[in-house]
Amino acid sequence: MNGPPPPYVMLEGSHHGDVQPPPYRRNVPRYHxxxxxxxxxxxxxxxxxxxxxxxxxxxxxxxxxxxxxxxxFEPRIPSYTVQNLEVKSFDVKPDFSLNTELLVTVKADNPNTNIGFTYGAESSVVITYSDADLCHGKLPSFHQGHNNITMIKVDLKGRSEFGSGLQEALADSRKNGKIPLLVKVKVPITVVVGDFPLRQFKVFVNCSLIVDNLAPNKKIGILSRNTTFNFEF
Known part of the structure; x- marks a missing residue:
């Protein structure tokens, strides 16, 4: 059996050591x-x-x-104030329920000369006593122009549970002639600059009132009022 061929062949006539084997090939490194x-x-x-x-x-x-x-345009924030409160009905029933009907007048003052406001239909007005809802309603949808003061009349009605604890607290408040009420208003408003309506945002108004009585068909005296505002864009 023959072995593998030699890596190189000696030429005839050459002397041993005169011819060197070819050098091994080396891979030239590549530089990237x-x-x-x-x-x-x-x-x-x-x-x-x-x-x-x-x-x-x-x-x-x-x-x-x-x-x-x-x-x-010198934009300024409009102001809102509960101007008047009229009691049409305030009856406590034997089953500890309360029927209430109130008429609230809200003063909306827009002091801007170039900016108007459009009040949307998705509004709500709630009057509470000691965290108990008495009645609710909604503002009318309308546009308020520049430098304008609008008196908004809101009719509110409600029937609510009025337990003995609330009746006793209300009796004490009536006796002292200081009845605390909270008027909560939520209304979507669109800002109108000139004739161009901009984006809509929500206004939240909380007006804390102290009135002297809640007798139907009698003039209600507002002893104090404190109004706060909040906006949601």
Whole structure:
């Protein structure tokens, strides 16, 4: 059996040691360039810088528009006050239920010269005594123009449970001539600048009243009032 061929063949006439075997081939190392990686990194950096510049410019434009709007239109928050309260019915039944019918007059004052308000239909008005709901109703839907004061009359009716504890507390308040009531108003309002309506937001008004009596068909004296506002965009 013949073995494998030799890695090289000796030529005739050559002397031993005169001819060297060919050198083994070596793989030449390949060097990969980082040019593409560096170019890609620079492109990403440019993109990030452009985004930040655009964002900064956008913020400057918004600030300039807000300043222009505030300077030209001088927006001011409208005010709301419970002006009058009339009791049509306030009857405690033997089954500890209470039938209530009140007429509330709310004063809405818009002091703006270029801004109007449109009051939406999805509103609610609730009057409570000691956290117990007495009656409820809703504001009419209407548009209030510039530099306008509107008296809004709201008719409220309700039937609620009025246990012995609440009856005793109400009797003491009537005896002292100081009955605390809370009027809670929620109304959606659309801001109108000139003739252009903007976005709608919700206004929450809480008016704490102390009245001297709740007798039907009798003038109700409002001894004190404290009104707070809140907005939801």
């Amino acid at each position: 360039s980082n040019y593409h990686k560096r170019s890609s990194g620079k492109s990403c950096l440019r993109c990030i810088c452009c985004c930040y510049c655009f964002l900064f410019l956008f913020i400057i434009i918004l600030a300039a528009l807000a300043l222009y709007f505030y300077t030209i």
